[in-house]
Amino acid sequence: MKHDAxxxxxxxAGNMAEALIKGVLHKSLASPEDVAATDVNGVRLEYIRSAYxxxxxxxxxxxxxxxxxxxLAVKPQSFGEVLPEIAEHLNREKTLVISIAAxxxxxxxxxxxxxxxxxxxxxxxxxxxxxxxxxxxxxxRWANGDDLARAEDIxxxxxxxxxxxxxxxxxxxxxxxxxxxxVFYLIEAMQEAAKELGLNENxxxxxxxxxxxxxxxLCESSGEPAALLRERVTSKGGTTAAALAVMKxxxxxxxxxEAMRAARDRSNELSGPKG
Ligand SMILES: NC(=O)c1ccc[n+]([C@@H]2O[C@H](COP(=O)([O-])OP(=O)(O)OC[C@H]3O[C@@H](n4cnc5c(N)ncnc54)[C@H](OP(=O)(O)O)[C@@H]3O)[C@@H](O)[C@H]2O)c1
Numbered sequence: 083m084k085h086d087a088x089x090x091x092x093x094x095a096g097n098m099a100e101a102l103i104k105g106v107l108h109k110s111l112a113s114p115e116d117v118a119a120t121d122v123n124g125v126r127l128e129y130i131r132s133a134y135x136x137x138x139x140x141x142x143x144x145x146x147x148x149x150x151x152x153x154l155a156v157k158p159q160s161f162g163e164v165l166p167e168i169a170e171h172l173n174r175e176k177t178l179v180i181s182i183a184a185x186x187x188x189x190x191x192x193x194x195x196x197x198x199x200x201x202x203x204x205x206x207x208x209x210x211x212x213x214x215x216x217x218x219x220x221x222x223r224w225a226n227g228d229d230l231a232r233a234e235d236i237x238x239x240x241x242x243x244x245x246x247x248x249x250x251x252x253x254x255x256x257x258x259x260x261x262x263x264x265v266f267y268l269i270e271a272m273q274e275a276a277k278e279l280g281l282n283e284n285x286x287x288x289x290x291x292x293x294x295x296x297x298x299x300l301c302e303s304s305g306e307p308a309a310l311l312r313e314r315v316t317s318k319g320g321t322t323a324a325a326l327a328v329m330k331x332x333x334x335x336x337x338x339x340e341a342m343r344a345a346r347d348r349s350n351e352l353s354g355p356k357g
Pocket of ligand 1: 184
């Protein structure tokens with residue numbers, strides 16, 4: 083066991099919890115004996131135990147009592163049931179609570195778990211399953227800088243984590259939370275075009291996926307704005323210019339911005355009254 087090991091306990095051992103368990107073990111942020119998970123689904127628990135060698139519990143209470151860091155990784159609709167159960171067994175001095183549930187505010191969690199509970203809220207995305215997720219992280223009322231840093235370290239094991247204010251969580255949801263779907267949509271469009279233009283499906287898939295990854299990596303490694311990279315690759319009168327002229331004519335960029343505004347508004351509606 084690492085000298086600074088803390089017991090990480092996941093309430094809900096679904097897809098996101100699995101991604102995080104895999105990430106922290108792979109990056110040696112914790113050993114299997116420092117990690118535990120609970121779930122209502124016994125088959126799922128058996129899988130998590132045998133795949134990762136972590137401790138599992140059928141009852142949330144057993145996990146809560148052990149936790150230094152307690153991850154709330156159930157669906158938002160399960161919070162009504164899970165929070166009172168946690169409140170009964172939580173050690174408020176010891177345990178940092180990290181919620182990854184979409185749209186559940188820190189104030190809702192704090193009022194259910196009691197005054198002084200240190201809560202960090204995270205908005206991850208599905209790419210965490212591939213170890214390359216992007217997450218927004220914000221502190222609740224009683225969480226401190228060390229708590230945020232701990233959440234960032236753990237999320238950092240499955241991608242990047244960026245600190246934001248809680249008031250920006252709907253924006254994070256619209257940009258990086260739902261973001262992978264926008265990129266899948268672009269990939270779909272490129273695949274449809276490739277088919278129409280006569281490319282073999284497998285060849286097109288390989289070329290497109292590397293193109294998307296390559297563009298992101300070049301943007302990151304060069305540190306240059308996307309607009310500048312786009313201009314540099316667009317010769318006057320060339321093929322890229324022909325494609326971009328169509329996109330401009332159809333207002334593709336403006337419509338994408340509009341789409342993300344709609345996602346932000348929907349996130350705001352779904353998370354209900356703020357408080
Ligand atoms: N997946 C994503 O891309 C994504 C992105 C951003 C945020 N999130 C957030 O991450 C959280 C987890 O999502 P997920 O995709 O990992 O969900 P998931 O795969 O459905 O995992 C949730 C697990 O919790 C179990 N569970 C249900 N009620 C429980 C209870 N009372 N006590 C203990 N376990 C219980 C579920 O069992 P049953 O299936 O038997 O009900 C399931 O195994 C959600 O709050 C979601 O908003 C997910």
